Amino acid sequence: MTEFIPPGTRYHALPDGFAMKRGGRLDGARIAFETWGELNAARDNAVLIVTGLSPDAHAAANAGNSEPGWWEAMLGPGKPIDSQRWFVICVNSLGSCKGSTGPASIHPVTREPYRLDFPELSIEDGADAAAHVVRGLGIERLACVIGNSMGGMTALALLIRHPGLARAHINISGAARALPFSIAIRSLQREAIRLDPHWYQGRYDERSYPEAGMRMARKLGVITYRSALEWDGRFGRVRLDSDRADEEPFGLEFEVESYLEGHARRFVRRFDPNCYLYLSRSMDWFDLGDYARGDDGAGPADTRAGLARIRLEKALAIGVHTDILFPLQQQQEIAEGLAAGGADAEFLPLPSPQGHDAFLVDIARFGPAVAGFLAKL
DSSP states (O other): OOOOOOTTOEEEEOOTTEEOTTSOEESSOEEEEEEESOOOTTSOOEEEEEOOSSOOSOOSOBTTBOSOOTTTTTEETTSSEETTTOEEEEEOOTTOSSSSOSTTSBOTTTOSBOGGGSOOOOHHHHHHHHHHHHHHTTOSSEEEEEEETHHHHHHHHHHHHSTTSEEEEEEESOOSBOOHHHHHHHHHHHHHHHTSTTSGGGTOOSSSOOHHHHHHHHHHHHHHHSOHHHHHHHHTTOBOOTTTSOOSTTOOOBHHHHHHHHHHHHHHTTSOHHHHHHHHHHHHHOBGGGGGSOTTSOSOOOHHHHHHTOOOSEEEEEEETTOSSSOHHHHHHHHHHHHHTTOEEEEEEEOOSSGGGHHHHOHHHHHHHHHHHHHTO
C-alpha cells in the first residue's frame, strides 16, 4: 500500500467528520493541491482544475516543483491557462493515492491502511472536498472551474452542490452521467484487478501485489483513451523486431501490443489498486439527473434537467469526434443543459484523431479554445 506524492505538494485539511454522500465519515482527511500565479486583491481571478482518475495535483511546473506536469503545455505564464493573469489551483481527487486521503492512506484509529474500510466514494465527495480547498484559500467565488474527463463530472457536481462558487465552467471531454459502454469498460477493469489472486480482497502489499490485474486494467483503459484512427496511423500492422518479440506462446508480436505492455508496466506500481477500484466505481454511480428527482428522491433521473439547475454566467463544453469513452453527445448534452439553466453556453466539437486523451496531447486544438474562453471572462 503506497502513496505517490510529487514534491512540492501542499495540503488542505478537511474537517473531522467529513460526510460522504453514500454514508460514512472521514476524520483527519486531507486534500493535496498545488497553485500557480497570484491571487489578486479582489480574490476574483481564481481558476480551479479538477482532474481525471489518475493525475496528481502537479499539472505544471511551479515554484514548489520544477518538473513538467501532466498539463505542462496548457498551464503557465503566457500559456492558454495563463498564470500571469489567473491564480490556478489543481486538486488531487479525494480517494486517490497521490496525496489526498484514500484507500491507501493510514486510518487515524487503526494506524493501518484503510484498504476496503474506506467509505464508499462518490464523485460528489471529491467535489465537496475541492470546494473545501477553495474556501480554505479564502476564495468565495471562482472565475472558472475546469474539469477534464472524470474531472468534468466532479466539476458539475461541485457546481450543483455549491451554487455560486464559480462564475464560469469549461468541461473538457467530460460527462453529466456514466453511459453503459464506459460502465462496461470500467467494470471489466475492476474485475481484472479483483480476480487477480494477489489482490487478496484488498489486503495486498508490495511483495504480493495484483500486478497482472492492474496491467490488464490499464491496457483496457489505454485502448479506450485513444481512437482506432490513431492506433492505425501510429502502429498499423508493424511487427516487432525478432530480438524484441515475445517468445512465449501467443506472446507479443505487434508494435501496438508492445506499446500497451510498456504503458501498463509503467503504471501498475505508480497507482494503488484499491484507489483505482474506488475512483472507477464513483464514475459509474454518477448521474447529475439525480438532482432533478422530486424532493422525496422519487421519479426517474433527468440529466438535462439536472444540468439546467446549475447557474453560471458562461460555459464551454469541448469534446472530440473520436472519443469512444466520453462520446461527443455527452459534451453537447452538457452545453445544452447549462444553456437551459441560463448560461451563455457553447458546445465545441473538435476533429482531433487522438480520442479521449486528446486534451492532454492535442494542445494545438484545445489550447486556443481554452484561452479564447478565458479571455472573455
